[in-house]
Amino acid sequence: MALQYVEAQRQARPDLADAYADLADLYQRKLWHQLTLKLDHFLQLPAAQTGDTIIQLYNNFISDFETKINLLKLAHFAVIASRQYPDKDAAISFLEGVTTKLRETRERRIDEPVLYVKMQIAAINLEKGDQKECKKLLDEGKSTLDSMTDVDPTVHASFYWISSQYHKARQEFAEFYKNALLYLAYTTVESLSESFKLDLAFDLSLAALLGDNIYNFGELLAHPIINSLIGTKVEWVYHMLQAFNTGNLALYQELCKVHNAALSAQPALVQNERKLLEKINILCLMEIIFTRPSEDRTIPLSVIAERTKLSISDVEYLLMKSLSVHLIEGIIDEVDSTVHVSWVQPRVLGIPQVKALRERLDAWVGKVHTTLLSVEAETPDLETLADSRCVKRLVQ
Template sequence: MAALEYLESQRNAQPELAEWYNTLGDLYKRKLWHQLTLKLDQFVALAVFQAGDALIQLYHNFITEFETKINLLKLAHFSVIVSRQYSDKEAAIGYLEGVIEKLQAAKDIRVEEAILYVKMQIAACKLENGDQKECKTLLEDGKNTLDNLAEIDPSVYASYHWVSSQYHKSRQEFADFYKSSLLYLAYTSLESLSETFKLDLAFDLSLSALLGDNIYNFGELLAHPIIQSLIGTKAEWLYYILQTFNGGDLVRYQELIHAHRASLNAQPALVENEKKLLEKIRVLSLMEIIFSRPSEDRTIPLNLIEDRTKLSVEDVEYLLVKCLSAHLIKGIIDQVQGTVHVSWIQPRVLGVPQIKSLRDRLDNWLGKVHTALSSVEAETPDLVVL
């Protein structure tokens, strides 16, 4: 049996892994496919296999002997891991297309999700080769497949959203990258990601949140555990800038820009969009002014906004028009009175300081309700039934 002969040769070549090879051989001989799959999961994750072509050899000399007998999605997982050891992306694509042919021949009601998982890796290889058009086509087909499948494994969703995020990153489509990356994280366990990977993703997410069009809510990102990866690193300054944007604190933002000018200059996208960033934090400053006021006191003097945003009255009116047209707020500007009455503000994911502010306002409202109730009880004691 070729598979057992291969395991024997590897056991002799790598005596430190002899116990692993013995276990794999035993499970293979006993045809315990589920247990063998679980053991392989652990085996291919060993650090010793992360370089060279060891996994390619393992697949062609061992896994191919029983690949259609195991869970097909697990086969897809193994295949994608193996494909990453091909230095030539075209060779990796050819290998993955061969796996898809084997999957298509299998009779399994859930084969489509396994095929989709492999196709997303092909899309990733295409993107790495600079073929954005073919990657986009595969993503569009993948989206159609996802829409028509039921009970899809989270790993399949994760693979789709990850490749989608990398496609948008390659095109510098910041808002789309931001959305796709958050969706990827929704289907991925943080514990499965390396610290380096988390730091890189947290950094890219932060930049995309700052630079993405129509992204004015930073609470969701700040509340996600991945953002903590920035703390204690050279990129920590970016975490504080996100906090500053979330609170609409223009003064603090300018202080951070001055203190971390060298780090900012190392990011061309931030340098090129400084004017846009300044406009965005002014929008958030306006939203923070509105949010911090009680709902019955939403008629705001323009000179108050002028003071907080460091704009002229004319520019404040332009800022308000921008917010109204972007549907961030609803209201009416009264140029005669020099005020704006806001009837609605876009919901936000709140940070701890904003939640505390909301709690204080609720406490104040409860106090008013209690006062009103006491007044009614005092004036009409016969009508009040306890």
């Protein structure tokens, strides 16, 4: 029956005739691995994306030998087929049928394919607006994922992508940011379309700016996906990230003026204007501390006030906020109006910051070298003094 279906499609679809012929040939020769690779290629063809082509192929052809091919690949094919269902409930029903068949195979490693399919069911539930069911499947998926070893990257990527979209729908910026970056850790940027990369880079940028307790932008700025913003209408958000990463308050204020219309089009940025100002002031504070030598970490509050354009009382609040979220450790001296900083949270540094750190290391090496020369210059005198004392003891 499977072969008859392919032959019928070869006649009915001249645009896919050669592809169907290859599938029929590999099926007759029972070359399951080669057939899997050919199917993988077939499902990516633009002509196969129309109508219910992939659904029919899965139900009338792939289902005939589904237990003979790699089960994770079978799960991939099922997920692709589910996307052609116009009715979301029908898609979920189809995928649930696939998970039932996967469990009936009694194969040892069915956790990966079942989890991959379940994440697509979670995604469809999210599209339906059923966040509760999506969260339930994500929690179950997290538990399964934590119990597994040597997991295929596509399974990890699927879980973290759906998780990121769940948090995006709930406007939980920090959680979206974390899960989207984990998704990228298991995905090659080259495999993503340009439009997808641009949308994801923009969403990640907004989440970094708005997310609670996100004060390190270096990791995002170092990721190749962020380059998708350059040369587009939303390039301003890239420069905004640069301003925050270096704590450059003046640049941030200038960008707000120049791109006021673009910023106004983002309700989340408008609603969190005060929060953004507080965050860049904190990053400005961290940059002030970072650029000072380690032996000069007692900073007058007036210095911070001048850089942040805040009053002394507001600077004290800023310091207490930074201490409370463990960005810095230190002691505020209200009598002398200073703060002594003993520790700053490590950050992923940009190229300018690395250059500044190198200059400080070079200065430190210079001081060590000067001290060494000084010690060497004093050594003969110390040796002479030691020898004279030894002689004196011998005489006595």
